Amino acid sequence: AQTVTQSQPEMSVQEAETVTLSCTYDTSESDYYLFWYKQPPSRQMILVIRQEAYKQQNATENRFSVNFQKAAKSFSLKISDSQLGDAAMYFCAYRSGGGGADGLTFGKGTHLIIQP
Amino acid sequence: EPEVTQTPSHQVTQMGQEVILRCVPISNHLYFYWYRQILGQKVEFLVSFYNNEISEKSEIFDDQFSVERPDGSNFTLKIRSTKLEDSAMYFCASRTRRGGTGGKTQYFGPGTRLLVL
Numbered sequence: 001a002q003t004v005t006q007s008q009p010e011m012s013v014q015e016a017e018t019v020t021l022s023c024t025y026d027t028s029e030s031d032y033y034l035f036w037y038k039q040p041p042s043r044q045m046i047l048v049i050r051q052e053a054y055k056q057q058n059a060t061e062n063r064f065s066v067n068f069q070k071a072a073k074s075f076s077l078k079i080s081d082s083q084l085g086d087a088a089m090y091f092c093a094y095r096s097g098g099g100g101a102d103g104l105t106f107g108k109g110t111h112l113i114i115q116p
Numbered sequence: 117e118p119e120v121t122q123t124p125s126h127q128v129t130q131m132g133q134e135v136i137l138r139c140v141p142i143s144n145h146l147y148f149y150w151y152r153q154i155l156g157q158k159v160e161f162l163v164s165f166y167n168n169e170i171s172e173k174s175e176i177f178d179d180q181f182s183v184e185r186p187d188g189s190n191f192t193l194k195i196r197s198t199k200l201e202d203s204a205m206y207f208c209a210s211r212t213r214r215g216g217t218g219g220k221t222q223y224f225g226p227g228t229r230l231l232v233l
Contacts, residue, residue, distance in 0.1 A: 044226045045159070047224075050221055095222075103149065104149075106159040107158060108157070108158045
């Protein structure tokens, strides 16, 4: 079974600075998808960014980008120009690329604090 | 922009009672999911549903749980006899059948907070 590890229970960053959240995963598959979801205090799960394992180019979405290292099984999230609204729990998630297993496997999350 | 909706937002029930949590997935989506998140813990997959049948379920999804798509829009999770440990946030999610990363992306509803007393 796949596992997702987020080793930083909490991170703090000054507003306008850059922060990187780490995520590693364990899998024997070669085809899979990775996601970062944001969960603000409202507890809604909001998609931040996604990456296909076969794509070498790192995904970017405005201020959010990933550093995907397939060999190292690492999928970190970089938030540039941090804003107060970025404060939330961030979850890394894995999805098998196979036709069967479709449920997402989540990490335990990183609580991101933005200091004004 | 289309969204997944869930009702109720909060539900309080007595242990042993049955509860039904409702979800309306995004209208052109074909795959549906339930997840739960016990307070302070990670989100856990319960079940996926496609073409009117369960396609995958986790160990958590035991005989106390069932899912149904009673009509063309709703997707429900039933817990037959609730236990204290069923207290959690329950998320519904859906996705399309399109290929690529877009088609594999699950969009989540706002959740139902279930409290079992």
